[in-house]
Amino acid sequence: MLERFCCGEERVKFSIRLMASLVAFVAFSAEGADVTGDWAATIVTAVGERDYTYVFRQNGAKLIGTARSQDGVVAISNGFVNNKTITFDENVTVEGRRAVLEYTGELVSDTEIKFKRQVKGAPSSVIQFVATRGGTSPR
Secondary structure, eight states: OGGGGSSHHHHHHHHHHHHHHHHHHHHHHHSOOOOOEEEEEEEEETTEEEEEEEEEEEETTEEEEEEEETTEEEEEEEEEEETTEEEEEEEEEETTEEEEEEEEEEEEETTEEEEEEEETTOGGGOEEEEEEETSSOOO
C-alpha cells in the first residue's frame, strides 16, 4: 500500500486531498461562534457582589445587547466578536460620574465566556469573571 503513495499521480492526489481536509478543518475551527442569547454572571466588585445578565445579539462580527444588574439595564456599545474573542463597552454612571467599563472575553465553550472587565483608562481596575449561557446567575 505504501508503494501506491510513493510517487506520481497518486501521491499528488493524496497531497491535494490532505491539504483540502486541513483547510476545511482550519476554516471550521476559526469560524466565530454565535454568542446570541442570555448570559449570567456574578461579579465581585469593591462594593460587593453584583448579579449581571447580558443579553447578546450577534450579526456577523457585530454584537449588540444589554447588561442588566441591580443598578438597571444599559445598552452595550462597541460590541464585536472575532473568532472566540468578545469585546464591548458598558457606559455607567456611579455617584454622578460617568465611566466606561471595557469588557474582553474569550468563549471557552458554547456555555462559558471568561471575561476581564476594567474601567477605561484604569488598568489596575481589572476584574475577572465567568459568564454562563442560560440566563441564571452562576452562584
